[in-house]
Amino acid sequence: MLAVNDVHVYYGTIAALRGVTVKVDEGEVVAVIGRNGAGKTTLIKAIMGLVNVVKGSVVFDGEDITGLPPWERAKLGLGYVPEGRRLFPYLTVEENLIVGAHNARSREEIKKRLEEVYSLFPRLRERRGQLARTLSGGEAQMLAIARSLMARPKLILMDEPSQGLAPIVVDEIFNKIMELKREGHSILLVEQNVKKALEVADRVYLLETGKIVIELPVEEAKNHPVIREVYLGAKQRYK
């Protein structure tokens, strides 16, 4: 469904991605883990068309989208949940959702989709008329996810949904991600919170300074010595 092939991205003369290859199949949840500055956000932006890919290609649904502007990629079915939420602060919750519904054909269609995301996130329904900037961190993250769902994307790109949230709220967000997975959504999840990422993922990539260094199914990743010791903390064990 998505193939990122040998992608290189530079900021000025500094390489942020140095030949990254990542694949996501239909119905899969794939996690890309890595430390601060590893290039996770850059990878998502390269897929979305928000940074310039110097070398390599991005193929989505069999189509080479490397040269397409972001809005056309969105139209093809890429959903985007940006790092740090990036809500439209002076739009209401519902207006944020309406922006997300770029491919809805009619008002009825938008209504229908609003109902769907409100039933997945009932708290957003209560806050529908409120400005997005007044939401709590957890609510804001839910809105960022709900906003991407409004376009019924084929693949959702999520950039650190756990960022800056209290552990209990992180659990709540990941329960929702799990729910999306069970509904059959394909997700590419980028996370520093490795423990949570491994709870929902089918496959895992480890990104270090712009290069993929490990690619494994999730069960093997949990037992990989580097991931266990460096990313999960040496003593941590998984059942």
Added chain:
Amino acid sequence: MGALVEGLAHIISGLAVGSIYAAMALGLTLVYGLLKILHIAHAGVFVVGAYAAYIAYSATGNIAIAVLASIAATSVYGVILAKSIYLPLMDKPRHIPLMLSIAIYLLTEEVVANVFGHYPKGFRFHGFGGSLNWGVLRIDVTGLTAILVTLASTLALWLLLKRTRIGISSQALSQDMETAKALGVNVPRVVYINFALGSAFAGIAAIMYGLYYGSISPYMGDVVAYKALVVIVLGGFGSVMGALLGGLILGVAEELLTAYFSYILPREAYAFIVLIVLLILRPQGLLGRRV
């Protein structure tokens, strides 16, 4: 009693002039909201609108055709500027499109001056004008029309931004362009629509200006342009209701200060006094960051 009527008359003509400033400022504020640039060339669009109306009216004698010609010419010119200058320079530092914008304005003035002459041309629609008399109060029809047209078109624009999908997308784009793009907002399309609309406002403002002062000239944009800048600073950058309010306040304040204190300072100086005082009182503009 006489003093009261006189004061009221000044307020009404202040509102009339202010609504011309407001109509100009609306276009600027739309563009500023989206692209974060001061669209100085908007004053050139204003001049083009005035001459388009002048030519169409001279040829046909029909007011509706003159208005349509002005709206058509300004929106096309605005979209051409967006396409050829602002969109290609979107990733450049903001002073680069600003400098080009100033250059385009001066160029437009000079081209119009060369084609139509440097001197003002009389501008009026036959059968339109005069005044309404209510007892001792006389109201100028042109001024009243300017006020009503600006109020109605601001309301329409505000509803468009609040209630339609293209309006909501425009707001999203102005708040976070990168995210809006990635969520499927077609940036060039939204920018063109905003330029077309904003420029049409300049066309309408130009006609109101021509009718109100009875003439147009290639340099008519100079004063109006910097006043419109004052207005969007007053109203809060990117705010539609702020532009309306700012325009009306500036017009009235200028009119009253000139009427009663013209021996101290010229009219144009008062615009900046109003700006400075309001910025001290409300540095974020009248309405801050709202539509």
